[in-house]
Amino acid sequence: MTALDRAHNIEDLRRLAKRRLPQAMFDYIDGGAEDEGTMRGNRDAFCEVSLIPRQLVDVSKVDPKTTAFGCDIDLPFMIAPTGMSAMFHPDAERGVARAAGRSGTLYSLSTMGSTSIEDVAASSSGSKAFQIYAFRDRALTSEFIERARSARYDALILTVDVPVAGNRERDLRNGMTLPPALGLMGILDIARHWRWSLDYVRAPRMTLANVAHRIAEANADISTLSGYIANQFSSSMTWDDARSIAEEWGGPLAIKGVLHPDDARRAVDAGASAVVVSNHGGRQLDGAIASMDALPGIVDAIGDRCEVFLDGGIRRGSDIVKAIALGAKACFVGRPYLYGLGAAGEAGVEEALTILASETRRVMALMGATALGDLDRTCLSHRTLAASSHQRGE
Ligand SMILES: Cc1cc2nc3c(=O)[nH]c(=O)nc-3n(C[C@H](O)[C@H](O)[C@H](O)COP(=O)(O)O)c2cc1C
Secondary structure (H helix, E strand, C coil): CCCHHHCCCHHHHHHHHHHHCCHHHHHHHHCCCCCCHHHHHHHHHHHCEEECCCCCCCCCCCECCEEECCEEECCCEEECCCCCHHHCCCCHHHHHHHHHHHHCCCEEEECCCCCCHHHHHHHCCCCEEEEECCECCHHHHHHHHHHHHHCCCCEEEEECCCCCCCCCHHHHHHCCCCCCCCCHHHHHHHHHCHHHHHHHHHCCCCCCHHHHHHHHHHCCCHHHHHHHHHHHECCCCCHHHHHHHHHHHCCCEEEEEECCHHHHHHHHHCCCCEEEECCHHHCCCCCCCCHHHHHHHHHHHHCCCCEEEEECCCCCHHHHHHHHHCCCCEEEECHHHHHHHHHHHHHHHHHHHHHHHHHHHHHHHHHCCCEHHHCCHHHEEEHHHHHHHHHCCC
């Protein structure tokens, strides 16, 4: 029996990742901005919502499949874009994309990924989205749109919650900055995690593969590249830029990082076919509303006009069921699969997806729901809302 066989939930995978990864790498996945209040709030918000099951329903067949971006997906959760997966395991983005494809769900590649748009496309025939930011150099955005189109990506995700970088203090403390500034303790810790170190030195040198050609053009190393990238992030993007990106892409587009119903309306007006209700997993604005708390207002504002997805804090199938009952079409998960990747590469990612899939099916059966369409707000009790409507005498 391997350690992976003994992982029964996402928290078990988190513990395994913590054991295999040097602290700086683990904290880069696990941490959030400043006091990490929003990151914790994402989890707490799920605990505030309780499920009300229906009994004596034939649940011998439960089917959690749905569609997202016009693609059929077997599971109501997808892979959120995250950067630099090669830092955690040499299987990196290719391994995650393959595991997602085998599980029948959609993989999202980050601009900041360590594998190129084209290499990910070649490694898995599953559904795929490419995530971009607003770049100062509009030609770079156009280049990404063209490359995603040529490589037959199904959707584009425009992340809008990074007008400036979040303040992640664990990373500052650990020297996980660009360029890296690992102190002596950090280097000793890396040496202590010899399995990870061996994998890392045997693997091809990590690069930010989607901008690799720009590195070559600039004849730059990773530190000057980081300056180049930081310089490329635009702090002056507006809804007009989102509209022009939507027009240029012309296909399914999600705007990711929306937390206000008015912004959700503006996203639809700008041409988005989906919004992702997200606070970047609590990695950007600490103090921001939990995704699950923002969801109902956004569903009410635009749920009949476009797809609404949610991410942030999902660690259990029951969290996914709650989000869907509250009106999300599907969810994205970030850290759950990164813990799997950090613990055991592609096999660990597959384990994370299998755990979430089997939990989702089991919770649906226990809820008396044979399909996602059986889940709605009548399946939920919200402690805070219930208390306030009680106070109002409703
Ligand atoms: C290590 C890490 C790197 C991330 N990198 C990106 C990124 O490059 N682009 C992006 O849009 N979101 C990025 N995110 C945010 C995720 O897409 C997603 O919103 C978040 O992880 C969801 O919360 P969860 O981790 O609790 O599931 C990253 C998240 C993590 C944990």
